[in-house]
Amino acid sequence: MTTCALDDLRILDLAGDIGIYAAKLLADLGADVIRIEPPSGDPARRIGPFYHDDASPERSLSYFHLNTNKRGITLDLTSDDGRALFRRLVATADVVVETFEPGFLDGIGLGYDALTEIRPNLILTSITGFGQDGPHARYRWSDIVGVAMGGMMTLAGDKADPPNMPYGYQGYTGAGIQAAAGTLMAVLQRDNGGGGQHVDVSMQEALSINQETAMQTFDMTGAIRQRTGARGALPIDIAGIGVYDCTDGQVFAYLGTPGGAPWSAMLEWMTDAGKAEDLNDDPYREMIGQLNLRFLTGLAALAADPPKLQAALGTLGHIYDVFSRFCKSQSKWTLYEEGQRRRLMFGVVSTPADLVKNPQLQARAWLHDVHHDELGETLRYAGPPYRLSETPWAIHRRAPLPGEHNIDVYGDELGLSLPDVEALRARGVV
Amino acid sequence: MSIDATPTRGQPLSGIKVADFSWFGAGPICAENLATFGATVVRVESEAHLDGLRSVGPFPPGKNTYNVSGYFNNYNAGKLDLTLNLNTPLGKRMAEKLIAWSDIFLTNFTPRIIERWGLLYEELVRLRPDIIAVYQPMQGYDGPHKDFMGFGAVLSPITGYNELCGFPERPPMGIGTNYPDYVINPGHTLVAILAALHHRRKTGHGQRIELAQIESSVAPLAPALMDCTVNGRVETRAGNRLPHAAPHGAFRCRDGEWNGQPEDRWCAIAVFDDAQWWGLVAAMGSPAWAKDERFGSHAGRKAHEDEIDAQISGWTAGRPAEEVMALLQSQGVPAGVVQNARDMLQDEHLKARGYYVYLDHPEAGRTAYDGPPFRLSKTPGVLRSPAPLLGEHNELVCREILGMSDEEIAEALIAQALY
Numbered sequence: 128m129t130t131c132a133l134d135d136l137r138i139l140d141l142a143g144d145i146g147i148y149a150a151k152l153l154a155d156l157g158a159d160v161i162r163i164e165p166p167s168g169d170p171a172r173r174i175g176p177f178y179h180d181d182a183s184p185e186r187s188l189s190y191f192h193l194n195t196n197k198r199g200i201t202l203d204l205t206s207d208d209g210r211a212l213f214r215r216l217v218a219t220a221d222v223v224v225e226t227f228e229p230g231f232l233d234g235i236g237l238g239y240d241a242l243t244e245i246r247p248n249l250i251l252t253s254i255t256g257f258g259q260d261g262p263h264a265r266y267r268w269s270d271i272v273g274v275a276m277g278g279m280m281t282l283a284g285d286k287a288d289p290p291n292m293p294y295g296y297q298g299y300t301g302a303g304i305q306a307a308a309g310t311l312m313a314v315l316q317r318d319n320g321g322g323g324q325h326v327d328v329s330m331q332e333a334l335s336i337n338q339e340t341a342m343q344t345f346d347m348t349g350a351i352r353q354r355t356g357a358r359g360a361l362p363i364d365i366a367g368i369g370v371y372d373c374t375d376g377q378v379f380a381y382l383g384t385p386g387g388a389p390w391s392a393m394l395e396w397m398t399d400a401g402k403a404e405d406l407n408d409d410p411y412r413e414m415i416g417q418l419n420l421r422f423l424t425g426l427a428a429l430a431a432d433p434p435k436l437q438a439a440l441g442t443l444g445h446i447y448d449v450f451s452r453f454c455k456s457q458s459k460w461t462l463y464e465e466g467q468r469r470r471l472m473f474g475v476v477s478t479p480a481d482l483v484k485n486p487q488l489q490a491r492a493w494l495h496d497v498h499h500d501e502l503g504e505t506l507r508y509a510g511p512p513y514r515l516s517e518t519p520w521a522i523h524r525r526a527p528l529p530g531e532h533n534i535d536v537y538g539d540e541l542g543l544s545l546p547d548v549e550a551l552r553a554r555g556v557v
Numbered sequence: 558m559s560i561d562a563t564p565t566r567g568q569p570l571s572g573i574k575v576a577d578f579s580w581f582g583a584g585p586i587c588a589e590n591l592a593t594f595g596a597t598v599v600r601v602e603s604e605a606h607l608d609g610l611r612s613v614g615p616f617p618p619g620k621n622t623y624n625v626s627g628y629f630n631n632y633n634a635g636k637l638d639l640t641l642n643l644n645t646p647l648g649k650r651m652a653e654k655l656i657a658w659s660d661i662f663l664t665n666f667t668p669r670i671i672e673r674w675g676l677l678y679e680e681l682v683r684l685r686p687d688i689i690a691v692y693q694p695m696q697g698y699d700g701p702h703k704d705f706m707g708f709g710a711v712l713s714p715i716t717g718y719n720e721l722c723g724f725p726e727r728p729p730m731g732i733g734t735n736y737p738d739y740v741i742n743p744g745h746t747l748v749a750i751l752a753a754l755h756h757r758r759k760t761g762h763g764q765r766i767e768l769a770q771i772e773s774s775v776a777p778l779a780p781a782l783m784d785c786t787v788n789g790r791v792e793t794r795a796g797n798r799l800p801h802a803a804p805h806g807a808f809r810c811r812d813g814e815w816n817g818q819p820e821d822r823w824c825a826i827a828v829f830d831d832a833q834w835w836g837l838v839a840a841m842g843s844p845a846w847a848k849d850e851r852f853g854s855h856a857g858r859k860a861h862e863d864e865i866d867a868q869i870s871g872w873t874a875g876r877p878a879e880e881v882m883a884l885l886q887s888q889g890v891p892a893g894v895v896q897n898a899r900d901m902l903q904d905e906h907l908k909a910r911g912y913y914v915y916l917d918h919p920e921a922g923r924t925a926y927d928g929p930p931f932r933l934s935k936t937p938g939v940l941r942s943p944a945p946l947l948g949e950h951n952e953l954v955c956r957e958i959l960g961m962s963d964e965e966i967a968e969a970l971i972a973q974a975l976y
Contacts, residue, residue, distance in 0.1 A: 309931030343627025
């Protein structure tokens with residue numbers, strides 16, 4: 128029997144979109160996470176994609192993914208009876224994760240101070256767009272607001288377009304990861320005898336470090352990093368850098384980088400394949416011999432000599448065209464796997480279908496099958512972000528159906544009788 | 558401001574010792590967070606193979622030594638720095654002593670290098686039985702792609718971010734950074750380490766943690782994967798829109814000016830329900846076009862999203878982005894300026910919360926660092942010192958942690974083990 132790292136923790140999960148991933152990370156490492164949904168329906172169940180495109184609350188694949196290993200109960204926190212029940216649950220809990228507007232829980236008598244009177248060492252993790260205090264604390268947030276205000280979006284996309292929102296709720300993902308880490312940091316302090324505390328996660332702050340060098344660049348030099356489109360910082364197309372079409376999709380190439388083989392190894396491969404055209408003749412061969420990232424600096428120096436620069440650009444352009452034709456004749460997996468064997472840095476521009484059949488993920492059995500009794504089907508899920516040898520990540524339980532564990536939790540654990548639970552249900556409390 | 562090897566007091570990780578054999582982004586950021594919450598972290602580097610970020614800018618004006626890179630320094634605050642050449646026998650023995658001292662060992666070097674240096678988990682537990690040994694390979698320690706090269710620039714395309722991010726008519730260019738390096742991978746690693754520490758406190762057992770960077774990066778894209786495995790749909794770029802929101806995107810506002818040049822300014826706006834829609838309409842001054850009954854429901858707004866976007870753009874175009882945000886927020890609509898780095902550093906809200914931290918570095922001067930990524934009310938986390946100079950703490954670490962005498966330190970210098 129394997130053990131779980133967090134099997135001594137009980138977590139009450141009141142989180143909306145911004146915090147569900149945090150509670151999932153903890154649940155998948157063994158915490159007993161009880162997800163609390165309003166009886167009127169959990170908005171998180173309305174987020175797609177959906178099982179067979181059936182947009183009903185029990186069919187959201189996004190919800191399935193974000194709520195593995197959690198138990199689910201319904202509870203109306205806006206009613207007195209609901210709050211009384213919640214207090215009884217808090218008395219059994221180690222952590223509460225919540226994402227209400229700052230001050231909301233205080234307003235209904237369930238703020239940090241009130242909760243720690245019930246459970247002195249409780250950890251309250253609050254995840255919001257902008258944190259618990261400061262002039263924007265009450266600002267409304269959503270994922271796109273987070274990536275905009277957190278400095279990520281300004282770096283993404285082409286100058287001809289609006290700044291790009293990263294796919295897949297990366298604002299919520301980043302906030303969720305930092306919140307899971309912050310919660311565990313507080314757990315360790317409690318282990319030290321330091322008691323519980325309030326963990327404050329601001330999505331804006333959680334994402335700031337994703338700006339890469341932009342923040343320090345402005346701080347140190349006053350320059351503002353911009354979105355730079357497909358070419359990145361390069362002024363012209365350079366053979367072997369960027370996105371290339373293949374027979375069956377696209378690859379991203381980054382040749383001539385430190386640690387990898389020089390461009391001449393690429394020429395050798397194209398020659399072996401009979402697709403080097405005239406690149407073994409000068410001036411192409413000579414230029415290929417010097418084609419690396421440092422070369423571009425030299426190119427800038429040529430700006431003082433326009434005819435020479437024009438000739439160099441013409442030579443480079445031809446190498447780019449021949450290289451592009453070579454890529455176009457190959458499959459993306461050939462370029463990736465054979466390229467890597469030759470120490471040439473290619474990567475498949477993976478579609479979701481490519482990820483599902485990625486040979487490395489397959490060989491490591493990364494995807495996980497989870498059986499859904501209610502669907503009579505086994506669904507294939509994404510696998511773990513990490514592998515812990517003693518306390519492995521595991522999916523023991525699919526996401527709960529609405530109120531699936533009401534009887535377990537209210538009856539078996541809090542000791543309410545079945546008629547009591549039924550009466551609460553009739554009044555809309557659970 | 559300087560630090561030494563004395564343990565902190567009263568912090569979550571006080572007394573925890575970390576041997577940080579990592580480089581670039583994913584490892585060092587994680588170890589910096591451990592230091593911020595009280596751990597003693599020794600960053601191990603070598604002049605024989607410098608961390609690439611030390612030679613990449615930004616650099617302060619007029620300086621470009623490997624101690625002043627803003628890229629490197631932002632990920633290494635609060636650490637002690639030891640230069641150790643593991644390709645020398647003495648350097649290897651010193652590394653083993655450091656690991657025997659450590660609670661946590663962290664590396665993102667390739668499996669080939671780690672195998673060559675003899676730093677696999679099976680080898681480390683002989684030095685320190687309850688160690689938490691953390692490996693962040695690109696692809697994993699087994700499997701057919703185990704030795705593939707890669708870093709952030711190719712990790713994003715391989716893991717699906719490039720295919721899925723951006724506008725459909727553009728190539729899959731990614732989001733302009735080596736994205737998984739900064740939160741996804743270091744953050745997931747931090748979660749795993751803290752869970753393992755909790756487990757060790759209960760049981761006394763350490764363990765091996767492997768975070769294959771492709772697996773950690775793909776994990777948050779699970780819904781797109783499941784749309785494929787369950788529904789057979791292969792999603793691709795969809796720009797700034799979401800199925801359950803409309804309007805939803807970045808809207809161009811009045812140009813600003815920076816250094817005498819016009820600067821494009823944008824505000825993100827998100828409308829998920831009728832209340833937010835009517836808030837938007839009110840913020841715009843209730844224009845006649847917005848009262849069209851076609852726009853009265855989410856389904857209607859979704860069906861006419863292009864038309865609505867064009868109308869909103871007409872309204873935002875004449876206003877500063879900050880004014881658009883403030884007007885919409887006052888009506889309860891999620892909205893935020895697309896902030897650039899200048900906006901971030903000058904953001905009054907972030908200033909009020911003290912997010913960015915300015916530290917005095919002996920060579921780089923006073924520069925900004927990202928503060929703690931989360932706040933704990935009783936133990937808020939502190940960047941105790943700026944990033945270390947290369948080898949800054951060689952003598953301190955040798956003497957106080959490795960217990961070496963002056964003669965032994967001199968010997969290590971001569972043997973180029975301390976290098």
